[in-house]
Amino acid sequence: MTSKEEKMKEEIEQIKEELKRTKMESAATVATMDQTRHKISLRWLKRTSILIGIVLVIVLLFFAIFSIRSALTKEGTVTNTVSSFAEQIQQLSSLTTAKAYMKAVVEQEDNELFGRKIDANIPGTKRKTLLIIPGEVTAGVDLSKVQEDDVQIDEERNIIQLTLPKAEIIQQPSLDFSKAQVYSSEGLFRGKADIEEGYEMAELAREQVLQEAIEQGLLQSAEEQAERVIGTFFRQFGYETKIQFQSEK
Structure with missing residues (x-):
């Protein structure tokens, strides 16, 4: 495996880890608020957690694409x-x-x-x-x-x-x-x-x-x-x- 392929694999693994942490944090937020009795606040927090998760996924995907593209086009790759x-x-x-x-x-x-x-x-x-x-x-x-x-x-x-x-x-x-x-x-x-x-x-x-x-x-x-x-x-x-x-x- 080339260094370029290894770097791409590392980037993908980092993305997976970030997504996993995001899901765990979202689940923890929902579980904590579930213990409260403020139903309106709970629904709002759930919606907020989902939106935050989606935004993080988009940011991470953008970061991955940018990183991979940089790896492919950086000086020396063609050589x-x-x-x-x-x-x-x-x-x-x-x-x-x-x-x-x-x-x-x-x-x-x-x-x-x-x-x-x-x-x-x-x-x-x-x-x-x-x-x-x-x-x-x-x-x-x-x-x-x-x-x-x-x-x-x-x-x-x-x-x-x-x-x-x-x-x-x-x-x-x-x-x-x-x-x-x-x-x-x-x-x-x-x-x-x-x-x-x-x-x-x-x-x-x-x-x-x-x-x-x-x-x-x-x-x-x-x-x-x-x-x-x-x-x-x-x-x-x-x-x-x-x-x-x-x-x-």
Whole structure:
């Protein structure tokens, strides 16, 4: 519970206590006068007690409304709200990611004689190797970078305007070697390629997976995911969100 909510709760409890005391005082007044035998005075005092009670209730309600309104509009409240919203946005960071599953096809050709690479294309020394391997890339919008200056709140129209960092690759491509396929076409003096040689081609495969994921719109998907998650989150509180992304530096 926020300090604002706690203060509002305290104000309401004080009002309840004041109303309770008012009722007790009114009842005590009526009971005291009931012991007298002046019926006309008793009716007048009852009416007076009721009127006093009503006036006190009105005064207390006015005081409550004024106090709550002051709590909501006092200096620093808007800043605190913006700060709170910025913190909530930062906590959504893990939900604003997008993943791409790609398959890299890497082809490599070299010449080797007696286990040593050579530059000359001597017959029987050439080998073509083909590596097919799936990979995964993760992109996201790093909401932990959102600051208070990036959040603008229009309380009258219930609109939150956000400026978010652009999506970026947050996890470098990971390759699934358990599903790797290695093919080779070799000359007389060359052996067949194996998975170990596939590992040597892994860096090329990672670069290919990353490039293809970006070309297929992975970063745009991450930004769209961020818009959906944040929009859904703040709709629960009655706010519409308008999001823009920072321009490239």
